[in-house]
Each structure stands twice: as structure tokens, then as C-alpha cells.
Amino acid sequence: MLNFELYNPTNLIFGKGQTEKLGQLVPKNSKILLAYGGGSIFKNGVYDQVKAALEGFEIVEFGGIEPNPRYETLMKAVTVIREQKLDFILAVGGGSVIDGVKFISAAVHFDGNPMEILHKRLLIKENAMPFGTVLTLPATGSEMNSGAVITINETQEKLSFGGSALFPKFSICDPTVIASLPKRQLQNGVVDAFTHVMEQYLTYPHDALLQDRIAEGILQTLVEIGPDVVENPTDYKLAANFMWSCTMALNGLIQKGVPTDWATHMIGHELTALYEIDHARTLAIIGPNLYRVLFETKKEKLAQYGERIWKVTGETVEEKATQAIEKTVQFFHTMGMDTKISNYTLDYQKTADFIVDRFQERGWKAMGERQNITLEKVREIVEMSY
């Protein structure tokens, strides 16, 4: 087991009707920026619940944070906060809104050009504006971690950053919100959470036994409830297990003490930046092909995953590992994912060139848990995904 530090001070408030507690969670006399996305909170009743719970607080609203939140949009919110001297941010939305609010939180008091936070991938350990969240779309785990991914419109870059000052003070997770979500978003959420676990689990065999068991527990739960929850989002049992699995997949716990990969995300982010393919769908495209290209160094863990999650049997590690990849692709198809780039854009022929060039520009040479996913391997993975 690798040495690790586990620190997660977010107060997570989970369950039916918990939004009512908002008024006790926001610090007294706060002047709040209420940040949200495209306006679904007006249709699903969450906006009304939030406003009712915050009666008496001074609130300035800032809507329009887009999926894959844009630096340019978020800087407008920073200006609003500075001009109106606000001192608390409430993110009401999914991972994009929460990620966006993390950037706003870091940028408001940042001494310098806030774009440096992204380009230099600065660790934000202090001077962040406090914020809380009301989660409306389970998927990214952003409600209980300190990381975020922001897109710069001008350069079409999707970049990540974070730091211990960027944990939400609180997050309200009411599983009933998923009842009104479009099927596509629910499918995305399941696959997103599933791949988050895989990035932290599907590496090589190590001696952190309990971490593997917990990761497998999340995968198993997602496999068990994923296909049903998208059909029956009003079923509270399914909704609650879905929401809790998404949070647990990326609240930091399962990565403690183990090697992690994250190359599927790094490549996937570029597909979103280039073609606006939904984040989760880029993961469903890249993940299985990454396992194929890295088969030799991932096959032991693939076999363990196959046996424990998919109950595959076989004579050899290779057989079991191969079946495990096929089961994963089938699962993604069951979850409504197209798993080829050409399903999303006709203009895909130069995708590998674009991505490899961009990684080269950033000085990236290799990635993955063994740092053996070279740019040549990246090219192979992307071309296999056409």
C-alpha cells in the first residue's frame, strides 16, 4: 500500500427533502451568488426549494454555466462577485456547475491572471471563497472532492486543477432530483462514475486489498442498478444507490494508497474539446481501447475485475482479461453509449494527430499508472477508437 493522506471536510447531506436544511448550512448573513446552468432547476422544482430555504438571505443569481464550463463565462461571475461584494457561492446543478463554481471560488481572490490557475495547474490551498452545492445530476463526484475541469473557449483546451481549499463546505444530495433528468444524462452519469472507479482500480495487482474491495463494491452496485435506474428514475432505491455510488466513485477514498491511471480521462477530455462529445461518452469510447492497447500491463487486473464483477471464467489470465473488456463494452452499450468516434462526427480522420500534437505542445510524454502510455500508444488508442 502506498503512503497516503485522506482529508475530506465536506459535510455531505444525503436524502429526501434535505434541501430544506440549506438555511442552516449557509453562514448567517451571507451574501450569496446562486450559480446554476441552463435552467433545468426552474423546471424540476429545485430553484423553488432553494429560494424557499434561503428566505432572508441576499442572493444574486448567475445562470448559464454551460456543460464543460467555460473560463470566459466563469470570469463574468467573478466580476459579479467582486462588484457586488458577495461572500458565499451556492452551486445548484451538476458537475459542470460545481466545477465552474470551484474555479470562481479560486479566481475571486486570486492575485494575478486567473488563467494561470489552469495553465500552471496551481494547487489552491487558501484564499478560496467558501461555497456549498445542491446536486441536481449525479455523475462527477464534484460535490465531495476538491478538483474541477474547466474549458478555455478561446484555445479549446479542457484543463483540470484543484486544491484542499476547494472542497464544498456542504453538499446536499437529494436522490429525488434524478426523476426529472433526461435518459441521456442518467446514462452518462452511470458510465462516468463507472469509469471514475476504473481509472483508480484498473491498473496492476497491488497489496491494497480493501481499496480493491471498495472499488469493486461501487462497480458492482453500478452494474446492478445502472440499466434499471435509467428506465425507472422515480424509484428511490435505484436513485439513492446511483447517487451515492457516483459520490463514492470520486470523493477521493478509493484512490488512497493505490496507483491510478486517468489516461482515459486525459484523452477523453480532448474529444470533448474537439467535438463536444458528452464527457461520459468519450470515456466509453476510449476506456476499452486503452485496455486493449495496454493489455500486457493491465491483464492481471483485468482478469481480477472480470472474475469479481462479471464472473467470467477461463483457463488463462488472458482469456479472462479479454472477456472482461468485452463485458465492459457490452455494459456501455446497454447503457446507451456509442463507443466509436465516428458515431459522433464524420470529421474524425485527424483526431489522433490533433490529440498527440496537443499533448506534445504541453510537454506531456507519457501517462498512466506506469507512465507507459506514450504518445505512440495514445495514437494507437485513438485510431482504434475511430
Place this chain on the structure above:
Amino acid sequence: MLNFELYNPTNLIFGKGQTEKLGQLVPKNSKILLAYGGGSIFKNGVYDQVKAALEGFEIVEFGGIEPNPRYETLMKAVTVIREQKLDFILAVGGGSVIDGVKFISAAVHFDGNPMEILHKRLLIKENAMPFGTVLTLPATGSEMNSGAVITINETQEKLSFGGSALFPKFSICDPTVIASLPKRQLQNGVVDAFTHVMEQYLTYPHDALLQDRIAEGILQTLVEIGPDVVENPTDYKLAANFMWSCTMALNGLIQKGVPTDWATHMIGHELTALYEIDHARTLAIIGPNLYRVLFETKKEKLAQYGERIWKVTGETVEEKATQAIEKTVQFFHTMGMDTKISNYTLDYQKTADFIVDRFQERGWKAMGERQNITLEKVREIVEMSY
């Protein structure tokens, strides 16, 4: 899934050599009470590591916190802190020292008679003195939770209390410390952690699927490494998995959203108070008999536990549940536990009377996840344990 709140701000620092970081973790210019137990930290090198890491800090030492820490002893530490105007406490020890320090932390600024904290089971939400821990004995999870159990010598009562102000600010968990522990303490640690999970898991079937999977992951890991770690405590792989399982068993995570029992602990505490039987051993005595007496209402979960952890097979729920209990007893025997009260004291004949009387005095009528463990059932469980 039941509604829940998850809040755990302890900064857990896990791994080999982490004690070196102590100097950066304790707030600058702190005047520290260094609290410890019977002096094993002088033999295993931890005292020297701690002192080296805290060079430059003002330190007052307070040793002699006993297993099942005594109110009377802890109040002496409170006096030392008040007289010498100390402002930080460092617990160096196992669960008893850490539990003791939680009481000291709560009592120092308490307005009134600190015994009320125990008798009224007060929730300590503020005004606690900050403290950190260096864990030397994995078992209780006290290093990452906000609860404690204290014994009042005068009345032979063992009482629990806690509150959100009683999370350690940090806890250093270095698995190499277990190399020098007596076998008996390692055995106790495994059974203690195992029973902690059972209290939060072995209730009735519910729809919190992921919580069950995580609980089962901890049980599985303890079953896998328990018998080996007591024989090979210098094996880092075993030690690390043992230590991490103990923390995860009682850091609050697996109890979120599910019913919990805790009656094994409530009865077990009395056996320790009456006969000074090691805490873990009281759990090994009571647990299986509690499952037998409550068989009808616990059998479904017993069967699930039996199938998933012990791979029992059988025609009926009853068969599988019965085998699950037997497997548990066998496991406790493998871990060196005697599982009858008469193995520990010859003077056991009135134990059930004592315990039932004491529960009655406190006004307790029933316990357990269904509140169906009446005092009559308690009597039956204890008598079955003679």
C-alpha cells in the same frame, strides 16, 4: 436508504515514516499535552519519533491512561492542562488513549461537572480543545471518528459520548507500529474491527446496496489477513491492510443510511466493567449468542453475510444463517478468542442479573436495530454466554 449526514474532517496520514510530519501538523507555537498509556511507546520507538518530530514545541507529558480509560485519571490531565495553560493535546497510543483524550478535550472548557458529559451523554459540538493522534494500536477506529467510551471507576460504569467537535484534527497511522504489539492485542484488534462492521451490517436486508458491499469488503479483508497478521506483524502488506480496515470499520462511513445494532457493544461493555475482560473478547462472547437469540429477525442478513463472506451454501435461509454463525465463532476461535464468560471468571453466575439491573437503572428498555432486544432477551443472551 435512510437519510444521512456524512462529515469527517480528520486529516488521516497513513503509511511508513509519517510520524515525521508531526511538526507540520501541530499548530505553530502550541503548548502540547502529550498523552499516552502504559509506556509501550518508550519500548517501540514511537516516543522517540514523536519527540524528534516535535522539537521546539513546549510539551508536558501525561502518561498512565489505562485500557478502558478512567474518568478519574483523565480529570487529572484536565487539571494539568488548566494549570499549565496548554492548548493542544496529542494522543499517542491506541483506542483507550485516544478515547481518553477525547474526554479531556471535551472536559477542559466544560461549564459544569464534566461527569455530566458521560451521564447525560452530551453531544459536544463546540468548545473542545483541539487534538491530534499518533495511533499505535489499530482496533477501535477512534483515530477517525468523534466518539469515545470512558469508564467511571467509582461506579464501574462504561459510558459512551461524542460530538462533531471531537474529531481528531489529524491522525498519523504508521502500520509498522504493529510489529512490536503482543499477539493478544493484535487478535483483539481484528475481532474488534470485525464486530464494529457487524454492528452496522448485520441487521436486516435493506436497499443500501453500496453500504453492504463496503461493509462486506472490510469483513472479507479482515478474514483474509486476520489470522496471518497476528503471526507475521512485521509483514507490511498485512499490517497496512489491518490498520486501514480498522479505521474504515468505524470512521462513520458504513453506518450512513443504514440501520445499526450496537447491542453487542452495550452488553460487552458491562462484561469489561464487571470483570475487566478485554473489550474485543467481550464482543466475541456476546456477538454470536446475540445472533442466535435474535435469529428470527436477523436470519436474512445472516444468510447474505454467510453467502458473501463465508461462501456457505444451503437450501434455506435458516441453514445458511446457522452456518454463518458457526463460521463466525470458528473465526473468533482462530483469532485466539475464548467465547464463554466462564473462560474468564469463575464468578459468572449472577452476570445476567447484574447487567439487566444496570440497564434497568438507566431506564433502558430495549436495544438493537428494531429495538426488539428487550431486557429479557439481554438476559437470554448473557446466560447463553456463560
